[in-house]
Amino acid sequence: MRERALAAARGNTDLLALAVLLLVLLIAYQHYDSSLLTPASITILSAQFLPLILAAAGQTTVMLTGGIDLSLGAVLALAMAVFATYDAQGAGGVITAAVLALLVAVGAGAVNGTLVAYAGLPPIVVTLAASFLWGGVTLVVLPQPGGTVPGGLVDAYNNGWNGVALPAVAVAVVLVGWKLLRTTRHGLALYAVGGNEHGAYASGLHTRGVKISGYALAGVFTGLAGIGLAVQTGSADPTIGAPYTLNSIAAAVLGGISFFGGVGRMRGTVLGALVIGLLTNLLLFTGISPFYQLVAQGVILVVALALKTYLTREAAV
Amino acid sequence: MNARSVRGAVAVAATLCALAGVAACNVQSDSDTAADPSGSASSAPQAKDLKVGWSTIYLTPSWMQQTLKMLQADVDKLKSSGKVSAFETFNANGDTSQQIAQIRAMIQQKYDVILVDAGSSTALNPALEQAVAAGITVVAFDSLPTSTKVIRVGTDQKAWGAMMATWLAKKLDGKGSVIAMNGPAGVAVSEDRWSGAEAVFKKYPDIKIVSNVHSEYNLAPAAQAFASAYSAHSDIDGVFSQGGALSAAALQTLVKQDKKLVPITGENYNGFLKLWQTKQKEGFSSIATAQPNYLSVIALEAAIAKREGASVPQDITVPLPEITDDNLAQYAKPDQPDDSYPIGDISQSEIDKLIGK
Numbered sequence: 001m002r003e004r005a006l007a008a009a010r011g012n013t014d015l016l017a018l019a020v021l022l023l024v025l026l027i028a029y030q031h032y033d034s035s036l037l038t039p040a041s042i043t044i045l046s047a048q049f050l051p052l053i054l055a056a057a058g059q060t061t062v063m064l065t066g067g068i069d070l071s072l073g074a075v076l077a078l079a080m081a082v083f084a085t086y087d088a089q090g091a092g093g094v095i096t097a098a099v100l101a102l103l104v105a106v107g108a109g110a111v112n113g114t115l116v117a118y119a120g121l122p123p124i125v126v127t128l129a130a131s132f133l134w135g136g137v138t139l140v141v142l143p144q145p146g147g148t149v150p151g152g153l154v155d156a157y158n159n160g161w162n163g164v165a166l167p168a169v170a171v172a173v174v175l176v177g178w179k180l181l182r183t184t185r186h187g188l189a190l191y192a193v194g195g196n197e198h199g200a201y202a203s204g205l206h207t208r209g210v211k212i213s214g215y216a217l218a219g220v221f222t223g224l225a226g227i228g229l230a231v232q233t234g235s236a237d238p239t240i241g242a243p244y245t246l247n248s249i250a251a252a253v254l255g256g257i258s259f260f261g262g263v264g265r266m267r268g269t270v271l272g273a274l275v276i277g278l279l280t281n282l283l284l285f286t287g288i289s290p291f292y293q294l295v296a297q298g299v300i301l302v303v304a305l306a307l308k309t310y311l312t313r314e315a316a317v
Numbered sequence: 318m319n320a321r322s323v324r325g326a327v328a329v330a331a332t333l334c335a336l337a338g339v340a341a342c343n344v345q346s347d348s349d350t351a352a353d354p355s356g357s358a359s360s361a362p363q364a365k366d367l368k369v370g371w372s373t374i375y376l377t378p379s380w381m382q383q384t385l386k387m388l389q390a391d392v393d394k395l396k397s398s399g400k401v402s403a404f405e406t407f408n409a410n411g412d413t414s415q416q417i418a419q420i421r422a423m424i425q426q427k428y429d430v431i432l433v434d435a436g437s438s439t440a441l442n443p444a445l446e447q448a449v450a451a452g453i454t455v456v457a458f459d460s461l462p463t464s465t466k467v468i469r470v471g472t473d474q475k476a477w478g479a480m481m482a483t484w485l486a487k488k489l490d491g492k493g494s495v496i497a498m499n500g501p502a503g504v505a506v507s508e509d510r511w512s513g514a515e516a517v518f519k520k521y522p523d524i525k526i527v528s529n530v531h532s533e534y535n536l537a538p539a540a541q542a543f544a545s546a547y548s549a550h551s552d553i554d555g556v557f558s559q560g561g562a563l564s565a566a567a568l569q570t571l572v573k574q575d576k577k578l579v580p581i582t583g584e585n586y587n588g589f590l591k592l593w594q595t596k597q598k599e600g601f602s603s604i605a606t607a608q609p610n611y612l613s614v615i616a617l618e619a620a621i622a623k624r625e626g627a628s629v630p631q632d633i634t635v636p637l638p639e640i641t642d643d644n645l646a647q648y649a650k651p652d653q654p655d656d657s658y659p660i661g662d663i664s665q666s667e668i669d670k671l672i673g674k
Contacts (some may be wrong), residue, residue, distance in 0.1 A: 033425050041425075048418055060595040144508040154443055233417070235439030238503035243412040280415060284422040285484035289506075290376055 014256045014308045016273045021304055025278045032285035043067060043165040047158050049277040050167035051076075051229040055244045056251035056273040058221030063252055065214040066194040066261025067116055067123035070182040070246055071108070072222055074134035077241030079105040079226030082136050084147025084236035094153060100228075108134055109219025112211035131210060131245070138238045147236040167228065171270065174221070178266040190214050191316040195262025251276050254304060275304070364551055364624040366402040367429040368597060369617070372419040374436030374460065376408035379656045380610065381434075384459070387662075388432075400621055410665040411430040413437045420444040424451050430620040432613070433467075434459045438505040454623050458616035459608065460506060468623065470616040470633045477606055477637055478513030484604040485555050488580045492523035493554030496546050497538065498563040502531045510559040518557075527553060532563060534589070539566035547571075555579045561586020561605070565655070566591050568601070584608075585640060588655030590648055596665040597642065605648075611663040625669035629672050 030036045036045075055076055062069040069075075079101040086097035108130075111271070115126045157166055181187040192200040193210045201207045230236050255272030257264030279300060283293040353522035364425065365416055370389065375381055385406060387612045394400040405622045407423075413436040421444055423431050431453055435441050442464040448455050458470040497514070498506030518524055532542040543566050547553070558564040561584030568581050568589065583589045583605035593603050612635060623629045638660070640648050650659045 001460070028338055035425070044421060048421065051414065122403075139503050144505050145437050147439075158443055158447070190351055229414070229440075233413075233437070233440035234442070234443045237413065237440050238439040239501070240413045240437055240440055243414065247412075277418075281422060284407065284419055285426065288406065290406055294410065295407075 007250040013311050015265070015268050015271065016257065017311055018268065018275065018304075018310055019191065022271055022275050025275065025282055029278060029282050032282070039160065039163060039165065039199070043160040043167065044158070044228035044278075046165050046171070047232055047280070048281075049274060050170060051225045051232065051279055052244065052247055052251060053171055053270055053273040054174065054221050054225035054228060055176070055248040056269045057254070058218040058225065059248035060220060060252045060255070060257050060264065060266060061190070061214055061218040062123070063249075063257045063259065064190055064194045064261060064264060064270075065211050066197065067211070067215070068127065068249065068259070069112065069198065069215070069218060069222075069246055070124060070127040071112060071131035071134050072127075072218075072240035073243065073245035074131045074138060075105055075108045075219065075222045075241075076226040076229065077236075077238055078138040080132050080236045080240070081147065081224040081226075081238055083227050083230045084149055085142055087148055088150060089176075090150075090157050098227055101227055102220060105223025105226065106216050106255040108220040109222065110212055110216040112214025116215065117208035133281060135238075138241075141237050142236055145235060145237040147230070149231055149234050154230055157228075157231045169206040170224070170228070174224075175270065177267060182266075186210075186213065190217075191262050191312070196268060220317065222295040247276065250301065255310070256308065276301070321585040334436060348449050353456055362402045364621050367400060367621070367624060368403045369401055369432065369620070370405045370407060370410065370425070370428045371432040371434075371613075372407040372416055372421075372423070373434040373484070374409050374413065374416055375411060375434075376406065377460055379610070379654075380658050383608045383658055384434075384613045387610050388617060391614045391617055395617070395621065409436055411436065413440050417441060417444045420448060424453065425449050428453060429624065430617075432616050432620065433457045433462070435462045436460070436598065438463050454620045455619045456616040456623075458612040465631065466629060468616075468619055468621060468633065468636065470612050470627055471607045472608060472612070472635050472637050474509035475513030475516075478510035479517050480606060480637065481510075481545050481559065481604065482514035482517035482557060484519060484523045485557055485580060485582055485583075486524055487557050488602065489524065491521045494525045494527045494550065494552065495555045495557055495639045496543070496550060496553050496567075497529045498543060498556060498558040498560070498567060499531050500527065500534050500560055500563075507531075514559070522544055526557075533567075534560045536562045536566055538568060539563045543567045543570050551576070551580060556581040558582050558584075560584050561589045561658070563595050564603070564605075565589040565592060572596065583640075585638070585648055585658050586655070587650055587653055587657045588658055589653065590640070590645065590659065593644055594649045594651070597645070602642055606637045607638070607640070607658065607664070609635060609638065609660050610658065611635075611660070614663065615668055615671055618668050622674050627672070627674050633670060633671050 035041050053073060056243055059069055059072055082104050083097050083101035086100060088097040108221045112130050119126065140174045189210045192205060194209050197207055222255050251273035252269050254275060255268030257269060279297060283296055288296060320574060341625050371379060392401055392404045407419040409419060416436050419432040420431065424447060431448055435457055441462050445455050445462055446466050455467040456470060457467050460470045461469045503542055528546040530542045530546045532539040539562055546571060556567045558567055558581055564581050564583035565586055571578055578599060578601040580602050583603045585605055585607035593601060615633065615635060619629050619633060648659050
């Protein structure tokens with residue numbers, strides 16, 4: 001029994017370190033904002049973190065296949081623009097708008113994946129080019145900030161719906177969905193292709209198809225992130241997505257997702273995104289001058305990454 | 318076994334360090350709050366010990382630095398009269414989601430006044446309206462949100478575009494081909510200035526916009542964008558530009574290539590003003606306006622006035638200055654760097670008039 005617990009802890013060293021860091025941040029946060037653990041604060045914070053968590057989930061999916069998605073921010077903004085320009089009225093309208101936005105994001109992801117799988121170009125090049133493509137399409141859909149989201153939905157998302165933090169529920173649903181998916185043939189294939197593409201091909205996997213579906217699945221997460229951001233802000237802004245590209249990569253890497261594919265867990269990414277979100281928020285409370293906040297943020301992330309790498313390497317020995 | 322104990326030691330040490338770091342922060346914040354005797358308790362009608370925060374989408378551009386300087390000077394004045402006790406600047410560094418987080422943090426920390434230079438005209442609305450609902454006085458300036466619940470201090474961006482376009486159309490006697498230099502696509506300020514200009518150009522059917530260029534409001538990308546448009550249309554009669562760095566890029570290109578100095582509209586970007594001044598005797602003519610840095614001062618004064626019970630108008634439109642061939646010498650500052658925005662101060666009486674005091 002004890003052996004098994006030890007083995008589990010050993011396998012999760014990096015996640016454990018991240019969880020400890022998160023705990024430290026939470027304790028510090030609690031010190032500045034004693035209302036942290038009230039439902040209202042949890043709702044506000046989860047509303048704020050949801051888009052980054054989902055974007056990082058999308059980035060993770062792509063990174064697991066051994067790729068990287070530099071067009072993520074653009075696709076996020078595109079989904080946001082589609083959702084908010086549909087001018088949804090009532091529940092039916094919101095669902096239609098969400099489905100449309102998701103379809104567009106999945107379509108964009110599939111196009112990215114197809115280019116990566118068939119053009120034989122490095123993902124970093126393909127998705128960089130795609131970022132201009134999707135950025136342009138977004139401007140066609142929504143030339144300047146605007147669009148609408150029903151006020152009731154904005155309020156329910158940001159302030160809670162009958163006391164339930166909807167964004168937190170959304171994250172839980174995503175994690176459970178991912179866990180189910182991971183055990184399926186498709187989920188395993190994703191890891192296999194990312195870990196060893198030739199091996200996967202040799203064992204009879206249609207590696208190109210797996211890659212395309214991986215990018216399309218990332219589109220689902222990115223699309224959800226865009227919808228989340230639209231609901232959070234009550235509108236859409238065609239240029240708002242850009243910072244999400246690099247932040248999602250940072251969250252995924254911090255969460256233990258390998259740049260070389262095939263290694264990492266979704267819950268690590270969620271922890272990574274929470275650490276980044278909480279950290280930037282926490283620095284706002286400390287009264288450090290703005291430029292030093294950026295310095296502090298960078299230093300803490302580098303130290304956390306170095307530490308994590310060290311711990312994982314030692315664990316592998 | 319050995320490797321694992323090392324690992325454990327590192328993990329423990331890291332945790333301790335992190336805690337120590339947090340503790341250090343505490344010390345600093347405690348001394349901060351000691352200097353600020355809980356300003357949030359001021360619900361009195363007279364403004365006293367207000368806690369003021371400014372969230373800006375960018376802080377590094379020189380325009381923002383000048384704005385901060387003017388704002389800081391006004392804060393110092395208000396601090397010495399006891400009206401303001403604490404002032405904090407938050408830089409979102411281009412990330413609108415970060416700006417939302419800043420506004421929410423200010424609500425949580427019970428600020429009395431929130432000033433905001435918005436990174437998105439729509440995305441901040443829910444957060445700002447939540448601040449208003451929490452009893453905070455919210456004043457936006459420069460890049461404005463669309464929310465009607467906050468006080469907005471700005472200039473009329475459409476009028477900006479119209480002023481430039483009208484001057485250019487008249488200068489060209491209503492006919493000729495023109496390159497339009499606009500800001501980044503999808504940004505409200507840029508779109509508004511252009512829509513104001515477009516409406517004017519529609520009245521002059523003989524003016525042709527041969528190329529509509531989008532660029533960052535920065536010299537290097539603007540110079541590149543203009544150079545490629547100009548190589549395709551080197552027979553233009555004028556340039557409509559909606560920003561100072563864009564104008565400077567266009568004029569520099571013409572000067573470098575030793576081409577005819579066609580009229581180019583401008584802004585109070587010192588690099589442009591200086592070049593305009595030196596080329597004036599070669600017949601170069603322009604018009605320029607400015608996004609005055611004192612918008613920040615007006616915003617802060619409006620917030621204070623509102624706290625003191627004055628009926629401050631919801632929308633405060635600050636008149637656009639007009640820089641012409643005749644008054645250029647008052648603005649151009651040959652001894653100052655290119656990347657600055659020369660503008661005079663605004664008098665207290667003008668501020669009072671604008672904020673309805």
